[in-house]
Structures are given as structure tokens and as C-alpha cells.
Amino acid sequence: MNRCEWCGKNSSGYGMVVLTIKEDEPSQSICEDCYNRYMADILGVEDYKDYEKEATFTDCDGIEHRFQIRKKIHPTGICWEAVEFTGVDKIGYSFEVHQDFEEDSNYALKRLYKKIRKGLSQKFIKREVFQGHELISFKGNIVEGRIEWDDRYDDRTPKFIIDGQEYSLEEFGRIMMSCEGWNFRLEIIEPTE
Ligand SMILES: [Zn+2]
Structure with a gap:
């Protein structure tokens, strides 16, 4: 567990972001929520929060996979991720889509869900x-x-x-x-x- 240096919330190592604001200042370890709020602020974009944080999908063998849905706001757009944690900081399936700021977040999420379904529809x-x-x-x-x-x-x-x-x-x-x-x-x- 890691503690966010801004809000004090404990988070798994996976959800932490190391942020360097000024080159000559030490970087800070902050949680994804604080990072997104900060990025949305400086980029003047919406920090979209109205989405399901968890979703369960069934693969082609009938096995259920539980995903955490998360996002990271980057200067170039938003990265949406669906991550299946199979243990502490251990990841099974993981899917990502990129959203341009002009695109509606709901469409990006639809693309993410589609990508999950496609990914789970076959095994190798x-x-x-x-x-x-x-x-x-x-x-x-x-x-x-x-x-x-x-x-x-x-x-x-x-x-x-x-x-x-x-x-x-x-x-x-x-x-x-x-x-x-x-x-x-x-x-x-x-x-x-
Ligand atoms: Zn925080």
C-alpha cells in the first residue's frame, strides 16, 4: 500500500502516479484521483467521474472476470483502462483505449467494453x-x-x-x-x- 502525498488516501502501487511539477523540486507520489483532478485543472478539461468503477464480463469458457475501470488524463487525451487484479499488484487481463478530448467519454467507454468482450471471446x-x-x-x-x-x-x-x-x-x-x-x-x- 502507498499513501497519496496530497490527500493521504492509501492506494495500491498500481494506482499511484509519480508527479514532477518543477524539475528542481522532488517528485511526489500521488493517487490517480488527485492526478486526474490536477491534470483536468491545468488542461481545462472535464474530470469525468460518472461511470461504473467495476464491471464483470464472462469469457468464452464461461469464466467471470471482474475489471476495475479507471482513467488517466494525459496532455494528449484520456487513457481508459479495464484491469483485472488477480492478486496484490498482479494483473490478469488488461485493456486500454485512448480518448481524444473532443470525444465523449461514454463513447470511449463503449469502445473499452467492446474491446474487453472481443478480448475475452477467444483464447490462445x-x-x-x-x-x-x-x-x-x-x-x-x-x-x-x-x-x-x-x-x-x-x-x-x-x-x-x-x-x-x-x-x-x-x-x-x-x-x-x-x-x-x-x-x-x-x-x-x-x-x-
Ligand atoms: Zn490523492
């Missing part, structure tokens, strides 16, 4: 039990997911979040071995795309 990894062993493989030729830092190792080791579940580099490599000898194409996609 198949788990089967074969002669007592669990076999994990890719369902098809395409795998989509998120690259995160694996804090169990040094700062150079990634982990992968696929179907809202974590796979270490080693686990991911093992799944890749089911395609040994094949070629692959890697495409990096911005989270708001």
Missing part, C-alpha cells in the same frame, strides 16, 4: 491432460498477450500474460517448443491499439 492457449501429464500448447498460429517484467528475476526477464494468465519466459519457451522447426513473426502492438 490449450491445456490438455495426456497420460497424466498436462500438455500446454498454442491453439492456433496466432498468440496475443502482454509483455510484463518478471520481478522474480533481474530487470531483463519478461513474462507473458496470455488469456489473462501468467507464463514465465521458461514456460512460454516450453510451449514454443511444440512448434520447433517452424518460423515465426513477432509484432509489437501498443496497448491502446
